[in-house]
Amino acid sequence: MSGRPAVLVTGGTGTTGGRVAALLRERGAAVRIATRTPGAAPGHVRFEWADPATHAPAVAGTDRVYLVAPIGAAEPAPVVEPFLRTALRAGVRRVVLLSSSATPEGPAGLGALHRLVRTSMPEWTVLRPSWFMQNFVGDHPLAHGIRATGEIVTATGTGRVAFVDPDDIAAVAAHALLDAVPHDAEHLITGPQALGYDDAAALIADATGLAVRHHAVGTADMAARMTAAGVPEEFAAILAGMEEDIRHGAEDRVTATVQEVTGRPPRSFARFVAAHRDAFTTGPAPR
Secondary structure, three states: OOOEEEEEOOOOOOOOOOOOOOOOHHOOEEEEEEEEOOOOOOOEEOOOOOOOOHHHHHHHHOOOOEOOOOOOOOOOOOHHHHHHHHHHOOOEEEEEEEEOOOOOOOOOOOOHHHHHHHHHHHEEEEEEEEEEEEEOOOHHHHHHHHHOOOOOOOOOOOOOOOOOOOHHHHHHHHHHHHOOOOEEEEEEEEOOEEHHHHHHHHHHHHHHHOOOEEOOOOOOHHHHHHHOOOOOOHHHHHHHHHHHHHHOOOOOOOOOOHHHHHHHOOOOOOHEEEOOOOHOOOOOOOO
């Protein structure tokens, strides 16, 4: 690819998408934000996964896509596959997919998209970040629990996670989208240290002076809590199952991906908590 990169950022108003868009603009790319409600915002374009008529106009004139799968879709491939065909016809050459460290390539679910982008696009990257540090602040059930009751409720038991800052995910994504040589790889992205939720609660308590603790529950209980909070039942079961996997050690790992791709180390959870100290008491803010 040559000339000025032109990137469609799906999920462009979300936790990683907004950060990716900002970094792309800093590096001189033309950025188009896909959103269901574009309004008059510059660079925004209407895009709905459920409305294929919005797909071709959204990708027209772009050559790269940051791909965030439809939120809450247990089986996103039937929706994403025709979008990728449309994008390829429009001249898109490179796709960077946001997946999850909990999701390897497979025949179903989000894992099915790994093979889809790898085999259908000339240039590709799959990002597999660990669980977001941002989940502890802002408008997330975990954060609401901390502010409302001082509890972090999970089905993870004593399992550990190398929580990652979304800023670090976005930095890796920007390189994958703009580097001259396509990555054509999966990037497992973690923070610098694996922590249990008991450890995370203690770090938050030490930094804020709040009484914060981790309350461990069973997988079925966690799924029921998520469903009661409005998460579709099938998707709640998937999320609760991921927490059970953490309990059994699935996320207890640390990678050097952020350092290797961006040239700088990832942010630690302690530094993240210190930077967001006020967010643990003052409602939704950071995304």
